[in-house]
Amino acid sequence: MDQHLSRKPLEGERFPIVVVGGGINGVAIARECARAGRRTLLVEQHDFASGTTSRSTRIIHGGLRYLEHAELGLVRESLRERGHLLRECPHLVHPLHFLLALDENSRRSALTVRMGIWLYRQMADARVGIGSARDEERKLERLLDSGHRWSILNFEDAECEFPERLVAEWLVEAIEAGAVACNHTQVLAIDVRYGRVVGALLRDRLSGREERVETSWVINATGPWVDRICQRSQLKLKQPMVGGIRGSHIVLPRFAGAPEAAIYTEASDGRPIFVIPWNEQILLGTTEVPDTSDPAKTQPAPEEIEYLLKSLLHLFPRSKISAQDVRYSFAGIRPLPFSPDASPSAISRKHFLRDHADDGAAHMISVIGGKLTTAAQLARECAGMLGLSSTSVNAIRIAPVKGLNLLLDQWVAEIGKTGGLSEAAARSIVEWHGKRSQPISRLIAGRPELRAPLCQHNSHIVAEAVDAITNECAATLADVLLRRVPVALGACWSKECSREAAIRIAAAMGWDDMQLGMELEAFENERAAFLRKPGSTEPILAAAD
Numbered sequence: 289m290d291q292h293l294s295r296k297p298l299e300g301e302r303f304p305i306v307v308v309g310g311g312i313n314g315v316a317i318a319r320e321c322a323r324a325g326r327r328t329l330l331v332e333q334h335d336f337a338s339g340t341t342s343r344s345t346r347i348i349h350g351g352l353r354y355l356e357h358a359e360l361g362l363v364r365e366s367l368r369e370r371g372h373l374l375r376e377c378p379h380l381v382h383p384l385h386f387l388l389a390l391d392e393n394s395r396r397s398a399l400t401v402r403m404g405i406w407l408y409r410q411m412a413d414a415r416v417g418i419g420s421a422r423d424e425e426r427k428l429e430r431l432l433d434s435g436h437r438w439s440i441l442n443f444e445d446a447e448c449e450f451p452e453r454l455v456a457e458w459l460v461e462a463i464e465a466g467a468v469a470c471n472h473t474q475v476l477a478i479d480v481r482y483g484r485v486v487g488a489l490l491r492d493r494l495s496g497r498e499e500r501v502e503t504s505w506v507i508n509a510t511g512p513w514v515d516r517i518c519q520r521s522q523l524k525l526k527q528p529m530v531g532g533i534r535g536s537h538i539v540l541p542r543f544a545g546a547p548e549a550a551i552y553t554e555a556s557d558g559r560p561i562f563v564i565p566w567n568e569q570i571l572l573g574t575t576e577v578p579d580t581s582d583p584a585k586t587q588p589a590p591e592e593i594e595y596l597l598k599s600l601l602h603l604f605p606r607s608k609i610s611a612q613d614v615r616y617s618f619a620g621i622r623p624l625p626f627s628p629d630a631s632p633s634a635i636s637r638k639h640f641l642r643d644h645a646d647d648g649a650a651h652m653i654s655v656i657g658g659k660l661t662t663a664a665q666l667a668r669e670c671a672g673m674l675g676l677s678s679t680s681v682n683a684i685r686i687a688p689v690k691g692l693n694l695l696l697d698q699w700v701a702e703i704g705k706t707g708g709l710s711e712a713a714a715r716s717i718v719e720w721h722g723k724r725s726q727p728i729s730r731l732i733a734g735r736p737e738l739r740a741p742l743c744q745h746n747s748h749i750v751a752e753a754v755d756a757i758t759n760e761c762a763a764t765l766a767d768v769l770l771r772r773v774p775v776a777l778g779a780c781w782s783k784e785c786s787r788e789a790a791i792r793i794a795a796a797m798g799w800d801d802m803q804l805g806m807e808l809e810a811f812e813n814e815r816a817a818f819l820r821k822p823g824s825t826e827p828i829l830a831a832a833d
């Protein structure tokens with residue numbers, strides 16, 4: 289988009305801190321550093337949250353499963369962070385009932401799992417705040433394969449249906465605190481002189497411009513790309529920091545009688561499988577396959593799709609779901625610590641911060657591993673390594689979940705009134721934008737034509753897209769429709785919806801026909817590469833490097 293082709297040049301500028309990678313971890317770190325008063329540059333080669341962050345199962349969880357590996361510290365930390373997210377971002381992070389279904393062949397005994405759930409609840413500082421799951425349990429009992437003896441147990445966790453939105457909110461907070469954020473800008477190399485970081489070489493991928501910035505600290509938060517930056521910067525590491533483990537998902541329509549609760553079960557090899565109600569569809573995942581290929585191009589293999597479908601049919605043979613029903617599939621690479629001899633399930637999900645002073649690059653830190661759930665904690669630790677004191681944890685107001693629902697209702701009423709919106713439209717906007725709905729409703733008050741829906745099938749509106757471009761660094765149509773206002777992940781989405789949305793956004797932003805055509809084509813290519821219909825032969829987009 290034109291305004292981004294004339295982005296402010298950075299050549300020769302000095303930033304005390306440069307954060308490389310705009311996934312949830314990089315954005316959280318940039319926010320933390322900016323809040324601590326350091327002018328921070330955040331650089332993302334594609335778009336914020338377009339990497340692993342948007343390819344996850346989207347559960348905000350304490351990690352019941354980690355109890356098996358006696359990772360009590362990780363579970364305690366994750367449960368605490370789950371509580372913070374539920375209270376800080378009630379519009380995006382919701383409580384979720386899980387039903388754990390084990391049959392007579394399960395590798396885990398129902399008694400052991402029951403004890404694990406008891407311990408899990410004891411370790412949480414507060415309950416998630418949902419009522420009894422008895423009705424859902426009965427519904428599940430009726431649906432399960434009657435040829436097996438099932439044990440059903442229930443527990444609570446949470447879901448962030450759109451981590452893309454969580455990242456967008458944290459990004460705006462980082463910018464408000466003084467950070468400079470550049471998406472579609474790749475770090476080509478870190479400049480290290482006399483054993484210490486002094487700068488970074490960047491390439492703006494929209495304009496092609498190459499620039500050098502000066503810095504005292506570099507945080508390498510590039511997820512599964514973390515080793516590549518070090519290689520390009522001539523750091524000599526004895527072994528890779530991460531060993532990529534691919535996880536694949538499929539998205540299915542909700543089948544008749546599908547439970548509202550999330551289901552946690554075991555696949556035939558004992559691995560956990562999640563069946564999650566997501567975005568009015570079903571998200572089914574995941575797998576664990578070692579994968580050292582380019583993370584931008586990773587795709588589910590046909591065997592993984594078969595494995596996931598088989599696990600679903602083992603639970604629900606009467607659902608008659610088949611490969612033809614799969615709406616799309618996607619995969620991401622878990623940036624887990626390099627552990628060539630361990631089974632993928634046994635590798636710790638803890639995060640690590642590696643100081644590269646001993647690798648000949650003092651003042652460079654790499655982030656290894658981590659989860660959506662613990663990104664804010666990771667950011668606080670990282671700021672601590674830089675000698676900065678944390679601000680955000682003190683700012684968290686703990687309010688009861690019920691009170692938060694009332695707060696959301698109040699926002700819906702307020703923005704409905706300011707923007708002249710229907711309750712349904714106001715609620716959709718609040719659910720995705722939280723308190724950022726207010727600037728959107730003020731935008732509509734001045735330009736009522738922005739109330740038009742993005743497509744006929746949902747109540748998200750053009751004003752959200754305009755706000756994304758104006759205030760949330762969305763630079764392409766794909767940034768808008770896949771991540772800031774992620775309507776294109778929805779059940780309805782078709783090429784017709786893309787066209788309709790693009791025409792309306794183009795009119796609101798003043799794009800000419802040529803720009804509209806180019807944006808639309810690039811969006812369709814990116815969507816087809818990310819959300820693949822199994823069996824699709826469309827080419828996978830070229831990655832950044």
Ligand SMILES: Cc1cc2nc3c(=O)[nH]c(=O)nc-3n(C[C@H](O)[C@H](O)[C@H](O)COP(=O)(O)OP(=O)(O)OC[C@H]3O[C@@H](n4cnc5c(N)ncnc54)[C@H](O)[C@@H]3O)c2cc1C
Binds near residue numbers: 312342534
């Ligand atoms: C299959 C799967 C399921 C998961 N499920 C869950 C879950 O349910 N709950 C949970 O809490 N966690 C989950 N996770 C873990 C979680 O998604 C990740 O730990 C988290 O998203 C990692 O975020 P990140 O910011 O470190 O990496 P990323 O999101 O990958 O961000 C790194 C960014 O760096 C950018 N980058 C790379 N190289 C450069 C460069 N040279 N210059 C500039 N930018 C660059 C990339 O484009 C990318 O956007 C899951 C992960 C996977 C793969």
